[in-house]
Amino acid sequence: MVYFLYICFMLTKAELTKLHILKTVAPIFNQNGYAATSMSDITLATSLTKGAIYGHFENKEELAIAAFNYNVKSMLLRIGEHLSTNDSPIEKLYLITDFYRNYYNYSKELGGCPITNVGVDANNQNTALLERVRYVVRKIQDQIATLIEDGIKAGEINTEINAMTFAKRIDTMLQGAIFLTYTMDDDSYLKETTHHIDSIISNELKE
Template sequence: MASKAERTTAYIIETVAPIFNRQGYIGTSMNDLTEATGLTKGAIYGNFENKEALALSAFEYNSKILLEAIDEQLAVEGTALDKLFQLTKFYRNYDVFTFKMGGCPILNVGIDAKYNNHLLRAAAGETLRLIEGKIALVLENGVKNNELKLPVTPLQFAKQLYTMLQGAIAMATMSDDRKYLINTIAYLDLLVQKEIKK
């Protein structure tokens, strides 16, 4: 059973993760954190070395949720196509999935931290690479099993596919119009069906 200190640390991370994700590292004040948690600054910093350590833990918390969800989509039984379509089905409702998180953690943190927090930027980049690698593995297995034909390497195709997904997420987020997401995914499904299915 978790100790009181461990429960407090987990509570702080879970509570502040969507705030950091929505408002950014610089945009999140200590007042935002104390107000959300109901804890004093001293109580928060009794659990974390500084704001940067807390922001990094908050990102890692959101990242873990996202990676587990993607693993779940790609673990479905069936062919590589089945797995890819399960992934695009997940991304069709990605805005709903990430709502409680404060939006897409990769997009939000990656852009926000690019010039002001190298640790957060590196963590977002690592999560991005992990997702691309997971997609590439599905593609590689699809090629090996003679289910798919790719015009480029599996990793390159995974990067292009994920670029399109992240672009759609960015456009849907900026415009408050989820049609960017829906239409891009419809196009991706068509692309997969017509261009790479054997």
């Protein structure tokens, strides 16, 4: 059997299988958590056997980490695409809130928000996974802070603003909204919060 990707990007059959495993397994780990996901779940979902799975991943933990990285990568890629629409720092800030405005629908495909789920799941459990979560949280906050600093330099944002303070404040609101939206199955938390952040940008950040 010959696959499109195989021809196009010169991927070996094994690499394709690895991608298939990750794509299939990522939302399962994300939705069920590490402990509640069994290797049987994985073989069943991928239609592969343990031999194939363990041929690509050393153990369950390595697979879980790879699955989390897969989810995060596709998420950050999507944010990046969204932000590339506009060049102005302050407009990019609005685009971040715009991304999270529809985050419920989007992240459902990933089996929920990977940051929220793995952050809670790995807390005091899995050191390697938790470290990855922290890295991504820092990365997102740094990105927001950099945008604010760029906005200050461009004269779009008030010079007296502390970039990291506001970045963390925005991230805190977003994380709370994501958690409550999922827990209450109510999108209005994300809608209201993104709207609120927009008005903060307009009223408190804008020069």
